[in-house]
Amino acid sequence: MTTEIERASIGNPQQQNDSAPSGRCDAAAQQESRKGADTQGLWSGLPDYDAPDGAWGDHEIEIAFQVGSMRAVRTVTVGGNGCGLDVMRSAIGVLFDQLATETPEDDPIVLKMCNARGSELAHELYDEEDLEHIAVGVRIVAFREDP
Numbered sequence: 001m002t003t004e005i006e007r008a009s010i011g012n013p014q015q016q017n018d019s020a021p022s023g024r025c026d027a028a029a030q031q032e033s034r035k036g037a038d039t040q041g042l043w044s045g046l047p048d049y050d051a052p053d054g055a056w057g058d059h060e061i062e063i064a065f066q067v068g069s070m071r072a073v074r075t076v077t078v079g080g081n082g083c084g085l086d087v088m089r090s091a092i093g094v095l096f097d098q099l100a101t102e103t104p105e106d107d108p109i110v111l112k113m114c115n116a117r118g119s120e121l122a123h124e125l126y127d128e129e130d131l132e133h134i135a136v137g138v139r140i141v142a143f144r145e146d147p
Contacts, residue, residue: 049140056081057145061091064137070113070121075141088138096128 065072076094078087103109110122
């Protein structure tokens with residue numbers, strides 16, 4: 001179930017994982033959500049990813065979601081010794097858990113999305129599968145190997 005709320009701006013966006021925007025509907029967030037269609041944007045920012053199989057560290061994963069014209073981009077950190085598609089799959093579960101933790105006890109879990117006009121959509125989530133169904137792109141942004 002989704003609810004659309006017309007809003008010109010969100011105000012002070014909350015930050016997640018120090019650099020990940022949460023629920024932003026500003027021009028920068030909209031530009032960010034369009035980047036996935038650009039091949040240069042897709043490959044930029046990750047220098048020499050050498051599938052660190054067996055290496056322990058943190059992967060920063062960016063996930064793009066879309067429902068109609070509504071979009072959201074969220075970034076999560078997945079720790080461990082996985083690599084490639086394994087950590088990308090894990091990112092959905094990590095994000096669902098974060099959204100559940102951020103949600104007050106009696107409120108539904110939602111992913112906030114927005115369109116180019118700044119309209120906001122609170123997309124209700126019941127489990128990880130709901131996120132999987134609206135995911136339109138996943139990419140590894142960074143890997144930091146544990147010392």
